[in-house]
Amino acid sequence: MNMTYQVIALAILFSSMVTGFIIFRMQGMKLAPHFGALVLALIATLAAVITGIPVIVVAAAVLQVVVTLTAYTQLFEILRDNFQTSPGYSAHLALVTMLPVLAIAGLLM
Amino acid sequence: MVKTVKALGIRAPNAGILVGNILRNLEVPGEEVRFIVSPGAEAGMDAVARKSGYSVEVTPLGKDLEIRMTPSGKTLEEIDVTGETCPGPVILVGERLSSLAAGERLKVKSTSPDTLADITAAITAAGSLVLGQGTEGDRHFITIEKAEKKEKTGEPGVPVNRDRVLVVQSNGTGNAERAYATFIFAKVAVSMGKKVTVFLLMDGVSIARKGSAAGVKHPAFARLDLLMDEMVKAGVTIYACENSAAFRGITEKDLAPGVKLAGAATYIQLLSDPSYAVVNF
Numbered sequence: 001m002n003m004t005y006q007v008i009a010l011a012i013l014f015s016s017m018v019t020g021f022i023i024f025r026m027q028g029m030k031l032a033p034h035f036g037a038l039v040l041a042l043i044a045t046l047a048a049v050i051t052g053i054p055v056i057v058v059a060a061a062v063l064q065v066v067v068t069l070t071a072y073t074q075l076f077e078i079l080r081d082n083f084q085t086s087p088g089y090s091a092h093l094a095l096v097t098m099l100p101v102l103a104i105a106g107l108l109m
Numbered sequence: 110m111v112k113t114v115k116a117l118g119i120r121a122p123n124a125g126i127l128v129g130n131i132l133r134n135l136e137v138p139g140e141e142v143r144f145i146v147s148p149g150a151e152a153g154m155d156a157v158a159r160k161s162g163y164s165v166e167v168t169p170l171g172k173d174l175e176i177r178m179t180p181s182g183k184t185l186e187e188i189d190v191t192g193e194t195c196p197g198p199v200i201l202v203g204e205r206l207s208s209l210a211a212g213e214r215l216k217v218k219s220t221s222p223d224t225l226a227d228i229t230a231a232i233t234a235a236g237s238l239v240l241g242q243g244t245e246g247d248r249h250f251i252t253i254e255k256a257e258k259k260e261k262t263g264e265p266g267v268p269v270n271r272d273r274v275l276v277v278q279s280n281g282t283g284n285a286e287r288a289y290a291t292f293i294f295a296k297v298a299v300s301m302g303k304k305v306t307v308f309l310l311m312d313g314v315s316i317a318r319k320g321s322a323a324g325v326k327h328p329a330f331a332r333l334d335l336l337m338d339e340m341v342k343a344g345v346t347i348y349a350c351e352n353s354a355a356f357r358g359i360t361e362k363d364l365a366p367g368v369k370l371a372g373a374a375t376y377i378q379l380l381s382d383p384s385y386a387v388v389n390f
Contacts, residue, residue: 028285067138078283081315081357086281096308 006048012095013042019092030079035072041067061103071096111212115145124150125157134160143175168241175241182372189218196297198224200233203300209255218248225251235302274298274305275385281312287327287390299343310350317349317368320360341367
C-alpha cells in the first residue's frame with residue numbers, strides 16, 4: 001500500500017469540506033447521507049495516514065468511494081434539470097470524483 | 110362602515126355633551142362611531158360611553174385624537190404576532206382579516222415596530238385602514254379596520270389597479286433560497302388579496318418536474334412541494350416555460366400537479382399587463 005495516495009485523498013477530503021459547505025448552503029442547509037460519509041471518510045483517512053494500519057487504510061478507501069457515490073446520488077436531481085446553477089456544484093463534484101481513483105491506487109500500488 | 114365625526118376644537122366637557130347627543134340620536138342605534146377630536150376633549154368620555162352603552166378607546170391620530178365608541182359587548186379582536194418571522198405576521202393578519210366583515214376592527218400587537226410597519230404596508234395595499242397605533246407595556250400595536258378595496262375606474266389618466274403579482278423564477282431547485290422565496294412571496298401576496306401567477310423558466314422549470322420540489326427542504330421551512338401545493342390550492346397559477354421544459358426533456362406528463370406549460374407569448378403578455386407587479390427570483 002502506497003500511503004502517498006492516502007495523503008492526497010486526505011487533502012482532497014479537507015478541501016471537499018469547504019466546497020461541500022458551500023453547496024450545503026445553496027441546497028438550503030439540507031443534511032444528507034453524503035455529509036455523514038464525508039466526515040467519516042475524513043476521520044478514517046486521517047487515522048490511516050497516522051497509523052498506517054492496513055485494515056484502517058482499506059476502510060478509509062471504501063469510505064472515500066462511498067463519498068463519491070453519495071455525492072452523485074444526492075445531486076443527481078439538481079444536475080439533471082439545473083443548467084445555470086450547476087457550476088456552483090462543480091468544484092465539490094470535481095474534488096470528490098478524484099477519490100475513487102486515489103482509493104484504488106492506494107490499495108493496488 | 111363605521112361612522113366618522115370630526116369635532117375638532119371642542120374641549121371637555123362640551124365634547125362629551127356633543128358625543129353623548131350624537132350617540133343618542135344615531136340613525137342606526139348601537140352603531141359604532143369614530144370621533145376625531147382635539148387633545149383635551151377626551152376627559153369624561155368614559156362616563157359618556159358608559160351612559161350610552163358604549164365602550165371607549167382613545168388613540169393618537171397625528172396631532173389629534175381618535176375616540177372610538179364601540180357598542181358594549183362588541184369586542185375588538187386581537188392578535189399578537191410576537192415571535193413570528195416574515196412572512197408569518199402578514200399571513201396571520203391577512204387570514205384573520207379575511208374572516209372579518211368590512212368595518213370590523215383588529216388590534217395587532219408585536220414587540221417589533223418593524224413587523225407592524227410591514228403589516229401596515231400589506232393591509233393598506235389590500236384596502237384596509239390603520240386607525241391608530243401605540244404601545245402597551247413591551248408591545249407595540251396597530252388598530253386595523255377592515256375595508257374593501259376601492260376599484261379604480263379606468264377613466265383616462267387614472268392608473269389601473271396593480272392588484273396582481275407575477276413571480277418569475279429562473280433559478281430552480283439548485284438554489285433553495287430563491288426557490289423558497291418564490292412561493293413564500295406568492296403566499297404573502299395571496300394573503301394581501303392579490304391574484305398571483307408564478308412563471309418558471311430556464312432552471313426554474315426544475316421545480317415543475319413531478320417530485321423534484323420534494324427534495325428541497327430547509328430546517329426552518331416546510332418542504333418546497335408542500336408549499337407549492339398550498340399555493341396551487343390557494344388559486345395561484347403556475348406556468349412552466351414550454352421552451353425551457355423542452356430543453357430539459359420535461360414533458361406535460363412530467364409536470365407536478367397544478368403546473369401548466371406556457372409559451373413565450375403568455376410570458377410576454379403577463380409582463381406587458383400593467384396590472385401585474387413583477388418579482389424576479
